[in-house]
Amino acid sequence: MNETVLFAVLSLSAIGVASAVILYFVAQKFKVIEDPRIDVVNEILPGANCGGCGLAGCRAFAEELVKTGDLSKLNCPVGGSDTMKQIASVLGLEAEEKEPMIAVVRCNGSRINAPQKVIFDGAESCAFAHALSAGESGCPNGCLGLGDCVVSCKFDAIYISPETGLPVVSDEKCVACGACVTACPRKIIELRKKGKKDRRIFVSCVNTEKGGPAKKNCSVACIGCGKCVKECPYDAITMQNNLAYIDYDKCRLCRKCAPVCPTGAILETNFPLRKEKPGEPGTEKVAEPVTAG
Incomplete structure (x- = not known):
């Protein structure tokens, strides 16, 4: 009996030692030596893990930066130019200055401009409503206002206006991560350049219907x-496809397009008020009432 137990213990010990030796050599052969610069770059990144860089998170972004050694096609929208310059100094590269971007809502179909025709009674989700209906206003491309974009934003930079029922983007909080762009099933949210003095001009509509049907659903x-x-x-x-689009790379913010738009679909953001010129529509003077003295 003792000999049997001793033999079993020795056999198991021998198997354990042999397995340990095999595992050691396998680990040495397939050992991956990680570049220490990855940890340094990861520490510089904001740690938002928002996916705005196009990768799974900040760690994956740091690995890709070190691996490729090229900053031309990689950018952290949350950290911006300052963060990319710090990373460039660590990697011995040069960071290209990139203009800041911001999320823009390309739909102005508010409750006044696009009156409600039907009532949607279902899950409070834009993706769900988009799969089932054209929307309460009847516009098949307009904002559904159920807030999938709000839920997706990790920076509290977007909310649904109770007055208009449309998303509103905060200029101060938006980091252009693109999460709201991905979350919107109607693709009405776009990343555009913030512009000089935070001024932008864009067509606030994505409806591709012809003039008559489009105007019928939204003024x-x-x-x-x-x-x-x-x-x-x-x-x-x-x-x-019956829809105008303004290229922000070519646009010089001259503002000549907005006045000629018959429906007011072109929006101007953060510009000073236009100076009225005699003879333009809406500039006619109204006679003041005369008070008998």
């Missing part, structure tokens, strides 16, 4: 008339 819809295209001196506006 400020783009009707594809093409007047803005003809007016732009910089070829920054194109027309496709």
Whole structure:
């Protein structure tokens, strides 16, 4: 009996030692030596793990930066230019200065502009409503206002306005991570350049219906008339599928397009009020009432 127990113990010990030796050599052969710069870069990153860089998180972004050694196609929207410059100094590279971006809501179909025609009674989710209906206003491309974009934002930079029922983006909080862009099933949210002095001009409509149906559902819809295209001196506006689009790289913020839009679909953000010119619509003087003395 004792010999049997001793033999079993020795056999198990021998198997254990042999397994340990095999595992050691396997570990040495397949050992991955990680570049210490990855930890340094990861410490510089904001740690938001928002996916705005196009990768799974900050750690994956740091690994990709060190692996490729190229900053031209990689950018952290949360950290911005300052963060990328710090990373560049660690990696011995140069960081290209990139203009800050911001999320822009390209829909102005508020409760006044796009009145409710039906009532949606279902899950409070834009993705769910988009799969089942055209929306309460009847516009098949307009904002559904159920807040999938709000839920997706990790920075509290977007909320649904109780007055208009549309998303509102905070200029101060938005980091252009793109989470709201991905979350919106109607693709009405776009990342655009913030612009000089935070000024932007864009077509606040994504409806591709023809003029009549589009105007029927929303009074400020783009009707594809093409007047803005003809007016732009910089070829920054194109027309496709009955919808105008302003290229922010070509746009010089001259503001010539907005006044000619018959529906007011082109929005101007953070500009000073226009100076009224005699003869323009809406500038006629109204006679003041005369008070008998």
